[in-house]
Amino acid sequence: MEELFSKLADCIEFGKIDEVSPYPPNFKGQTGADEITAQVLAKGASAQDVLNNALIPGMEKVGVKFREGTIFVPQVLMSAKAMKTAMVHLKPLLKQGNVKQKGTFVIGTVEGDLHDIGKNLVAMMVEGNGYEVIDMGTDVSVDAFVQQIEKTPDCVVGLSALLTTTMVNMEKIVKNVKEKFPHQKVCIGGAPVNNEFCDKIGADNYSADPQGVVDFLNTLAS
């Protein structure tokens, strides 16, 4: 089993989706995340084992390599796709409730802003690190965030913006969320955002890359 977990972690790290997937070339003809996940579950591994021993270690390596600039967005997207393929097998088991995910992360691009590449990368990376992710999409209003927090009060909120003209809406959302839920943790990210802005608007964390969000969530979860 250990060997299969290790192979599955490699599939996540290097973006090998399934046997027919042509990428990466040096995995040609080998089974991918799809087949190996089915295989380990059939052999009796629990969803928790698959998450802890393969998906999370694989995705962690992706996050670190992306942060260090040794891989680029296309490679991260391929890893995320491999991870999602594995999750298709795990989701029915996760729904049965006997798997402990690390927490819930609610993420959205703030109102007025339709850009979602960065937000999607963060969502994928966080999910691959063992969290339930509720992706609210783009152009998300204050009210929509507040309603979601009422449904999932233990969640951490992530706000994304690409534009200097919409990052001001982050301030509005953080203010409203903190007024209604003073202990709710809110993290922010996006091209125009930085630590200084994070402090100014009273958010709890700024990350320059997806792995930073994972690190922040792991700190809260530990």
Added chain:
Amino acid sequence: MTSRERVLAAIRHEQPDRVPVDLGATPSSGISAIAYNNLVNHLGLKNTPTLIYDVVQQLAQPHCNVLDRFGVDVLDIGRTFNSQPTDWKPISMANGSEAFYPKWFSPVVQPDGSFLTYDNDGKRVLSKMPVGATFFDQTYFPYVDGYPDSYEGLDVEMGRIMWARDVHSPWDHAGDDDFWQKLRENTLELRRSTDKALLVVCGCNLFEWGTFLRRMDNFLMDLLCDQYNVEKLLDQLMIRHLATLEKVCNAVGDIVDIIRFGDDLGMTSGPFMDEETYKSLFKPRHKILCDYVKEHSNMHTFIHSCGSISLLIPHLIEAGIEIFNPVQTNSLNMEPAFLKNEFGDSCTFWGGGVETVGTLNNGTPQQVKDQVAERLEIMSKGGGFVFNTVHNILPDVPPQNIIAMFDAVKAFNDR
């Protein structure tokens, strides 16, 4: 030196008499209509209507009085089109101030206050400007579910992409029967009437067209796992780009000084792709485009690419690119001194003169002046620099800071 001589000297890496300046010669070195309105009101300029010539990004075409006020040295030849008041119609912008759209642009306001644009049949939504936003975003991606078996319909689909459909002048007139003749006549007239350098915007985007057609996430993955289809699409794009370049070179290649290509290859944290991917898929095609321009015109080659692209700059230079914009200095490995030391002898930087995120929008006028002076000191030595902001001046930039920015350039030039 005349303005044109100044710009050309900078591109040749000869020290010009003063640092040349751009505002609005390209759709990535311009000013948003809201910021422009605030600026002309602050300056007390009359009869300078705010013409939103780039409707996607909501950019104003700066009036010649504004250009002269700030000593701008270069013009976009697109401004010779839509020159009659009847070419424009009044609108009210998000902040309630007045401006004008080209008469052909009619986005539809929605009950929530957002704006949508539609295909000719009125059914398919092509782009959206949400409430609170200040430009349109593409919502229709024709090949999102996969590549077509045949590219017979490519022109139609490209025509549905907002960047082509709602394109700025002169290209909004490209369908006119006498367009190419008119382009030449207008450009000749502009050359006769101004001593400024002239620039033509001619996208020839490759990577970006892939993202427009397939959507960003799909196309990025295609670069790794479906290079066969990526190359087939790029070859189709090259056929169209070279046909356009031939016409541009024939019409204005002997009059215009600079041709501006576009292809956003970077994000703030690094390029979208690794060097090998750029080298195998895009570099040879960028070289073909640059070679064509050099063989068939007098124009210098300019590329607009956002983000951290220092890893790719040597390859773009080898492909034949001479000028880089917007020089996104807040990105990884894009610090002004690093760029100037590393690449300053081999290319011209057009932009990067002040941060549009942080300093220009949120700084004090003195902070703006200080940063501009520091950047000019680093970037202007030995030519190879045209002053401009990092990308367009956005709506949140106060007019006092725009004036401080140009005052700092003037003070540097007057030393």
